[in-house]
Amino acid sequence: MLSRRSFITSLSSFALVPAVSAQEASLFYNGDGAAASGFDVVSYYGVSGPVPGRSDIALMWKGTLWRFASEDNRDRFERNPRAFAPQFGGYCAYAMRQGRLKSTDPRAWQIVDGRLYLIHSQQIEKIWKKNVSKNIRDAEDHWPAALYQ
Known part of the structure; x- marks a missing residue:
């Protein structure tokens, strides 16, 4: 049986645990299962504008799948993801x-x-x-x- 002192101690330690909402959203919007709805985020900075990424040219960053139209774009993102995210x-x-x-x-x-x-x-x-x-x-x-x- 829990003593009153043990009960109060356990309650106070519970208060120190940060609450995480069941509704907490992903850090990146990932429509279609990938960041930017599967579009190549590096392509936004090119002359032609945004193009869909390919499922065979992808990487994981910050727990999210990122797709790219070319290996060059994937490599550019990998070198500096914050510049393109x-x-x-x-x-x-x-x-x-x-x-x-x-x-x-x-x-x-x-x-x-x-x-x-x-x-x-x-x-x-x-x-x-x-x-x-x-x-x-x-x-x-x-x-x-x-x-x-």
């Missing part, structure tokens, strides 16, 4: 300004100051572009806390 984990940058996690359309995007922002849809992208700087500032206020709500 989308902001806000690839969740919709526009929704993040309100602290919401929303899926993205890999064809709705913008690069600002060398950073990739993915958007929920091409329609929302038009709204996003009306005040990009403010939207980014507001979204930064909610990231990464939005993952744990």
Whole structure:
């Protein structure tokens, strides 16, 4: 039988364990089972724009599968993943300004100051572009806390 002292000690140690929500989201949005819905994030920085990655040219980073259109793009990402990974984990940058996690359309995007922002849809992208700087500032206020709500 637990003594009162043991019970109180166990309760106080339980309070030190951080709570993890059952609804905790993945660090990166992974529609279609891969980051950026399977699109090659390095390709966003090229002349042709985004292209789908190939399942046979992929790697794991931060617990997420990343696909690439070429081995060269995979190698570039592997050397410096933070330079290519989308902001806000690839969740919709526009929704993040309100602290919401929303899926993205890999064809709705913008690069600002060398950073990739993915958007929920091409329609929302038009709204996003009306005040990009403010939207980014507001979204930064909610990231990464939005993952744990």
